[in-house]
Amino acid sequence: MHQLNSSGWMSNRGRQIVASCLVNELQVDWRYGAAYFEQGLIDYDVASNWGNWQYIAGVGADPRGGRHFDIDKQSKMFDPNKQFIKRWQGELGSLPSDHTNMVDWPV
């Protein structure tokens, strides 16, 4: 979220992970996340954004559930040396890796 907030961009994997986190760990209505991405993404596109949020939330045209990303597993697979986390985590850098909160979300 720090990357999105400061640059307006995030990788596809990052978007999927934070969307899953908002919906599953934080139990927030996916539409708040989609609206937040809409105002923050430099490549915002109505169909890609809202369609991908629906996909992660398991609603819409393809309402299959179970798209819950395991944050620790994703981190170990794609950021094993925690370079990305260290680069973007900012003031949360000293907290445990399993720490999730709403500090960067507009809720």
Ligand SMILES: Cc1cc2nc3c(=O)[nH]c(=O)nc-3n(C[C@H](O)[C@H](O)[C@H](O)COP(=O)(O)OP(=O)(O)OC[C@H]3O[C@@H](n4cnc5c(N)ncnc54)[C@H](O)[C@@H]3O)c2cc1C
């Ligand atoms: C929750 C969420 C919101 C998103 N919102 C947007 C958005 O507002 N605008 C947007 O352009 N993309 C959106 N995407 C799709 C995707 O994240 C970006 O297109 C991708 O990150 C762009 O990076 P890239 O150019 O390196 O693409 P690459 O990963 O190299 O892919 C090449 C091209 O394929 C297309 N593409 C790749 N993955 C997706 C995908 N999951 N859905 C649709 N197209 C894809 C893009 O046009 C991209 O330029 C969203 C994805 C998620 C999970």
